[in-house]
Structures are given as structure tokens and as C-alpha cells.
Amino acid sequence: MYFAEVVIIFIGITISFLFEQWREENRQKQELIExxxxxxxxxxxxxxxxxxDLAGTNTWLLNLDSLRTQRDQEKISKAKLFWFYDLLTGxxxxxxxxxxxxxxxxxxxxxxxxxxxxxxxxxxxxxxxxLPDLGHLYDQQNETAKYFRNEVMIHSNDYLYYKNATTVSIxxxxxxxxxxxxIYGNLINQFFTAEKVISRRNIQITNDFDSIIKSxxxxxxxxxx
Numbered sequence: 001m002y003f004a005e006v007v008i009i010f011i012g013i014t015i016s017f018l019f020e021q022w023r024e025e026n027r028q029k030q031e032l033i034e035x036x037x038x039x040x041x042x043x044x045x046x047x048x049x050x051x052x053d054l055a056g057t058n059t060w061l062l063n064l065d066s067l068r069t070q071r072d073q074e075k076i077s078k079a080k081l082f083w084f085y086d087l088l089t090g091x092x093x094x095x096x097x098x099x100x101x102x103x104x105x106x107x108x109x110x111x112x113x114x115x116x117x118x119x120x121x122x123x124x125x126x127x128x129x130x131l132p133d134l135g136h137l138y139d140q141q142n143e144t145a146k147y148f149r150n151e152v153m154i155h156s157n158d159y160l161y162y163k164n165a166t167t168v169s170i171x172x173x174x175x176x177x178x179x180x181x182x183i184y185g186n187l188i189n190q191f192f193t194a195e196k197v198i199s200r201r202n203i204q205i206t207n208d209f210d211s212i213i214k215s216x217x218x219x220x221x222x223x224x225x
Contacts (some may be wrong), residue, residue, distance in 0.1 A: 032115070035114075036219055036223070037216075038102035039100075039106065039123065040213060040216040040217065042100040042102040043100075043213050043216065046126075046131075046209055047209040047213070050202050053202060054202045057195055057202060060191070060195045061195050061196065061199065064191055064195065067084055067188050068189070071184075071185060074180065081170075081172050081176060081179070084188075088148060088149050090142075098131035098135045100127055103123065112124075116219065119212070123212055126208050130208065134198065134201045134202065137198050144194075148187055152183060
């Protein structure tokens with residue numbers, strides 16, 4: 001009887017331990033599934049933002065290329081002049097946000113280190129290196145426009161607006177003549193070159209997001225089996 005009681009107690013403790021171990025493993029697995037799903041959602045949102053931004057970048061490239069061609073022909077359309085003026089005065093500008101709530105949470109909580117190394121490296125490279133670099137390029141474009149507006153346009157000897165008007169309104173004829181100056185040609189080329197770089201980086205990071213999305217989906221699928 002004594003031996004039987006010992007065996008029963010041992011079996012009971014073992015079963016209890018195994019159950020607790022199973023429950024803990026299940027909890028950790030569910031935690032990883034939720035983490036991977038939140039990172040997946042952020043990656044999909046990030047990719048969508050990049051695709052939207054790429055459309056805007058392509059519009060800039062088309063307009064800047066048209067400006068270069070029309071400027072050489074000394075016949076710039078009103079639409080392009082208005083667009084270029086809006087760009088220089090801050091109405092056409094690039095906004096970029098590289099933050100990911102899920103990534104920041106995973107970093108602060110330490111949960112990111114529980115993911116497979118290959119997935120960690122992909123996610124880290126995008127959020128810590130490539131997206132901030134792309135954001136820096138956006139900032140440079142905005143700063144270039146701001147500097148040119150404050151240091152060149154405002155100090156121009158030729159007043160570019162209609163005189164005696166009730167509101168400030170650009171005189172397109174005067175602005176068209178102003179744009180023919182060599183410094184404007186250099187600026188347009190500078191904008192165009194930078195936008196080409198932004199376009200290439202955008203496509204590269206979009207592909208990186210595709211890789212992250214594929215890896216996370218596969219990881220989630222394995223965890224749920």
C-alpha cells in the first residue's frame with residue numbers, strides 16, 4: 001500500500017508538472033503568434049505606404065522631367081509652374097513615417113529576440129537602417145526646398161507676385177522668367193536626382209517587406225500546427 005501511494009503521488013506530480021509545462025509552452029506559443037501577427041500587419045501597412053509614396057515619387061519625376069524639357073524650350077506650362085511653385089513654397093512636400101508600433105513594442109519588451117534569427121535580421125534591417133535612411137532623403141528634399149525658398153526666392157531682385165492684389169498671388173509670367181535662371185535649373189536637377197534615389201530605395205524596401213511578410217506568414221503557420 002505504501003509503495004502504491006508513493007507511485008500514485010509520483011504519477012500525480014509528474015502529470016501536474018507536464019500539464020504546467022504544456023500550458024506554459026502553449027502560452028509562449030500564443031504570445032509568439034500574436035507578436036508575429038502584429039508584425040505582419042505592420043509590414044503590410046508599411047508596404048502599402050511605400051507603394052502609395054512611390055506613386056507620388058513617380059509624379060514628382062514626371063513633373064520635374066517635364067519642367068527640364070519645357071525650361072530648355074523656354075515655354076513652361078501654367079500647370080507645371082503652379083506645381084513647381086507649390087513645391088518651393090512647401091505645399092508639395094514629402095511626409096514619411098518609419099515607425100512601427102509592433103516593432104517598437106517588440107524591441108522594448110524583448111520579445112523580438114524570441115523570433116527566429118533570420119526573421120529578426122530582416123525586420124531589424126528594415127526598421128533600423130533602410131526606412132530611416134529613406135526618411136532622411138525625404139527630409140533632405142524638404143530642407144532643400146525650404147533653403148531655396150528662404151535664401152533665393154525671398155531675396156530675389158524680381159518681385160514674383162501681382163502688385164496691388166488683395167491676396168498674395170504668384171505672377172506666372174515673372175515666375176517663368178525667374179525659373180529660366182541657371183540656379184533653378186540646378187535645383188530641378190538636384191530634386192530629380194534625389195527622387196530617382198528615393199524611387200530605387202522605395203522599391204528595394206518594398207521587396208524587403210515582401211520577404212518579411214512571406215517569412216512571418218510561414219512562421220505563424222508552423223506555430224499554429
